[in-house]
Amino acid sequence: MTITVNGSERTIQENLTIQGLVEDLGLAPAHVVVELNRHILTQDQYSQVSLKTGDVLEIVQFVGGG
Amino acid sequence: MRIFYNETPLEIPPGITLFQLKRQLKPDADIVILNGYPLSADRLLQAEDHISLIRRGEQPSADDLEQLMAARHTPGVHQRLKSSCVGIAGIGGLGSLVAIALARVGVGQLIIADFDIVEPSNLNRQQYFIDQIGMPKVEALGDNLRRINPWTRVTAHNVKITSTNLRALFASVDVLAEAFDAADQKAFLASCFLQALPGKPLVAASGMAGFGPANTIKTCKITDNFYLCGDGSAAARPGCGLMAPRVGIVAHHQANAIVRLLLNQSPETEESTI
Numbered sequence: 204m205t206i207t208v209n210g211s212e213r214t215i216q217e218n219l220t221i222q223g224l225v226e227d228l229g230l231a232p233a234h235v236v237v238e239l240n241r242h243i244l245t246q247d248q249y250s251q252v253s254l255k256t257g258d259v260l261e262i263v264q265f266v267g268g269g
Numbered sequence: 270m271r272i273f274y275n276e277t278p279l280e281i282p283p284g285i286t287l288f289q290l291k292r293q294l295k296p297d298a299d300i301v302i303l304n305g306y307p308l309s310a311d312r313l314l315q316a317e318d319h320i321s322l323i324r325r326g327e328q329p330s331a332d333d334l335e336q337l338m339a340a341r342h343t344p345g346v347h348q349r350l351k352s353s354c355v356g357i358a359g360i361g362g363l364g365s366l367v368a369i370a371l372a373r374v375g376v377g378q379l380i381i382a383d384f385d386i387v388e389p390s391n392l393n394r395q396q397y398f399i400d401q402i403g404m405p406k407v408e409a410l411g412d413n414l415r416r417i418n419p420w421t422r423v424t425a426h427n428v429k430i431t432s433t434n435l436r437a438l439f440a441s442v443d444v445l446a447e448a449f450d451a452a453d454q455k456a457f458l459a460s461c462f463l464q465a466l467p468g469k470p471l472v473a474a475s476g477m478a479g480f481g482p483a484n485t486i487k488t489c490k491i492t493d494n495f496y497l498c499g500d501g502s503a504a505a506r507p508g509c510g511l512m513a514p515r516v517g518i519v520a521h522h523q524a525n526a527i528v529r530l531l532l533n534q535s536p537e538t539e540e541s542t543i
Contacts, residue, residue: 233453236460238492243463245432246456263491265455265475266504268511269363269448 204256215254222249225262236263270316273344275336286311291322298322302340319344335420339375346532347375351420353531354378356442358430358458360406361385362511363474364448365396365413366520367527372414372421374528379414382426382438383407394513430458436465444527447473448520452504463495472526472536476500477519479509486515488522488537496536498522 205214208228215224221244225232237244238261244252254260270283274294281290288311291298300323301308314320321340323329329337339347353376357364360383368379383406387397401409407425414423426438435458439445445462449455452475459473476499477486485500499519505511526536 231452234456236456236463236491236495238495241492243460243467243492243495245460245464261492263459263475263495263497265452265459265473266478266502267450267452267455268476268478268503268505269359269361269450269455269474269516 204254206254206256206258206260208260209262218253220250221252221254221260224254224260225249228262230262230264234265236265237261272314272316273319275321275333276319276339277336281314283316285314287314287320290314290320295322295324297324299325305341305343307341338418338420342375350375350528350531351377353443354380354441355527355531356380356439356445357382357448358439358445358462359383359448359450359454360410361391361448361450362394362513362516363477363520363523364446365406365410366517367446367448367524368410368414368423369396369417370521370524371527372418372423374524375418376421376531378422378424380424380426380439380442381407381410382428382430384427384429394511394516432457432461432465435461439466439469442469444470444472444530446523446527447471448523450505459495468494470494470496470530472496472498472523472530474498474519474523476503477515478503478505478511480512480515483515483518486518486522488526490535490537496526496530498526 205212221237222232225235232249240259272279272281291301302321304319321337323337355371355376357368360381385406387401387404387406387409397409405427407427411423411425447455447458462471481503488498491497529536
């Protein structure tokens, strides 16, 4: 099935969770903010929410320093 | 016609020039500010002009001081900033500088939260002094802000910000600055705040370590109410430390984005709504 991540289409397997997608992208789930269909998720939702075809995501990674 | 002298309304007859007014009100003034800008040439005054007259080096009365400090602010802008409340989550390299910039432009209320104390390793970039080592950061920054602008009200919380207390700490802010250090804390705060207080803008920061080019640092809109300042990639790590110039650039990107949000302007694109 197909989803959109940061403006680009991406084909993923069925039942992939947000957590799985973030890891597939090579990112650390604890370092990202995820917006799914214009709703910001909390980090404890990443492993609970499975993606559906047509989902639109914005994923932002933070790096350390401040 | 009505003008404003040191931000107080004053009726004057039409046809008076700036320097004529100076001779009448404060002949020894050597700094003449018209509508937020210092002038050395005379000009005819218009209705609704804002004029401040300052004698260099003179310690003004407490009553006059706030007006004189506001003299360099653009009229109209100051009142809106003065009625605003900004939250700052973390007051290290980013947050201490965001707070100082916002106090200097006259933001009316700052809510600062941090659980740390001032340490020697902070002083390479954070806005503290050697004699403040060991003090809680919220206390030290509160003191510094009062010395800069006593009319900015500072509410200080010496606590660790959690998902439990986040809403109570920052429910009254117009905008929140994310100013943490660790990547996981930054992501946690951004996710939590945007979900707990929808509709309130967050200005976060990511990517500022080292001494790479300043021009790679940007302010970007990520989604509605979520703005990110930084180069997006330069992580603090062994061999690439945090240094005052780039951290300061990012902090001032954040402060400027916050000022623009408070004035109903887009932080990352040019527009003119004022």
